[in-house]
Amino acid sequence: MRAMVLRRPGERLAMEERPDPAPGPAQIRIRIEACGVCRTDLHVVDGELPDPKLPVVPGHEIVGRVEAVGEGVDFKLGARVGVAWLGHTDGTCSYCRSGRENLCDHPLFTGYTRDGGYATHTIAEAAFVFPLTDDLDPVATAPLLCAGLIGWRSLKMAGDGRTIGIYGFGAAAHIISQVCRWQGRRVFAFTRPGDVAGQAFARSMGAEWAGGSDDTPPAPLDAAILFAPVGALVPSALAAVRKGGRVVCGGIHMSDIPSLPYRLLWEERSVASVANLTRADGREFLALAPEAKVRTTTTPYPLDKANEALDDLRKGRLEGAAVITP
Numbered sequence: 636m637r638a639m640v641l642r643r644p645g646e647r648l649a650m651e652e653r654p655d656p657a658p659g660p661a662q663i664r665i666r667i668e669a670c671g672v673c674r675t676d677l678h679v680v681d682g683e684l685p686d687p688k689l690p691v692v693p694g695h696e697i698v699g700r701v702e703a704v705g706e707g708v709d710f711k712l713g714a715r716v717g718v719a720w721l722g723h724t725d726g727t728c729s730y731c732r733s734g735r736e737n738l739c740d741h742p743l744f745t746g747y748t749r750d751g752g753y754a755t756h757t758i759a760e761a762a763f764v765f766p767l768t769d770d771l772d773p774v775a776t777a778p779l780l781c782a783g784l785i786g787w788r789s790l791k792m793a794g795d796g797r798t799i800g801i802y803g804f805g806a807a808a809h810i811i812s813q814v815c816r817w818q819g820r821r822v823f824a825f826t827r828p829g830d831v832a833g834q835a836f837a838r839s840m841g842a843e844w845a846g847g848s849d850d851t852p853p854a855p856l857d858a859a860i861l862f863a864p865v866g867a868l869v870p871s872a873l874a875a876v877r878k879g880g881r882v883v884c885g886g887i888h889m890s891d892i893p894s895l896p897y898r899l900l901w902e903e904r905s906v907a908s909v910a911n912l913t914r915a916d917g918r919e920f921l922a923l924a925p926e927a928k929v930r931t932t933t934t935p936y937p938l939d940k941a942n943e944a945l946d947d948l949r950k951g952r953l954e955g956a957a958v959i960t961p
């Protein structure tokens with residue numbers, strides 16, 4: 636197999652040839668068809684997340700085919716599956732036992748604390764993969780496995796208000812705004828100030844209004860979701876939500892939140908973060924996405940161009956999602 640490997644945080648990924656891995660008990664080996672590039676991959680590569688497995692193969696939006704199965708696995712060879720961020724839980728901690736496996740005390744995360752999908756092959760635990768149908772397009776589907784799932788969990792946490800503000804219009808936002816429209820909600824999109832192309836893209840994805848993060852939206856928000864990893868947006872979003880409104884931070888890492896006057900939080904406004912996903916979130920969203928007719932906008936990159944895909948994401952040069960194809 637071939638893989639793009641992070642040896643040390645801050646370095647470029649390097650191509651490695653490795654022997655094909657053998658699946659252990661309860662595991663499967665997947666021949667990868669596509670792997671989406673998530674902003675979390677940048678945080679892993681930049682060393683902004685603690686204690687990665689090193690060296691590590693990044694990537695946690697994997698679509699592929701089952702190529703070999705370990706003992707006790709009844710997946711059919713050739714079946715199409717998806718692999719997401721949550722790669723393993725202990726199943727026994729208080730969070731796992733109370734339906735909150737996203738907060739497990741002893742988890743493993745794909746492309747962070749176990750090897751992921753910037754590769755031709757990977758190993759996954761059979762209990763943590765999602766069955767996918769044969770007819771779908773692997774490149775178009777890959778971004779659903781994190782941008783979609785985490786976006787969905789963020790939207791659920793935002794509540795059932797009608798007017799949703801989305802800050803940072805990348806892969807997750809372009810999926811979730813389509814879901815919001817399907818649910819009959821209004822979407823206001825906030826981009827970097829002056830990002831006219833990003834605002835036009837947001838409108839093409841169903842946003843009723845799009846402007847800079849320093850602009851005032853045409854109506855107060857019932858809730859806001861922050862996909863941009865910018866802590867300074869928290870006070871801005873609190874100022875834009877109505878009484879009782881919630882600001883949901885959807886990313887795993889964010890710059891510091893500046894101090895803010897209490898009056899921005901007053902009147903039962905709240906700030907929450909979304910951490911990881913449960914397998915139930917995944918099943919729910921993967922069933923809902925075709926109903927909502929979610930269409931992803933993707934830019935494919937060959938495996939050996941994974942560094943370029945990360946660069947383009949970092950520089951904000953992408954519309955929608957980058958997807959690596961081995």
Ligand SMILES: [Zn+2]
Nearest residue numbers: 728731739740
């Ligand atoms: Zn647990």
Ligand SMILES: [Zn+2]
Nearest residue numbers: 673675781782
């Ligand atoms: Zn992700």
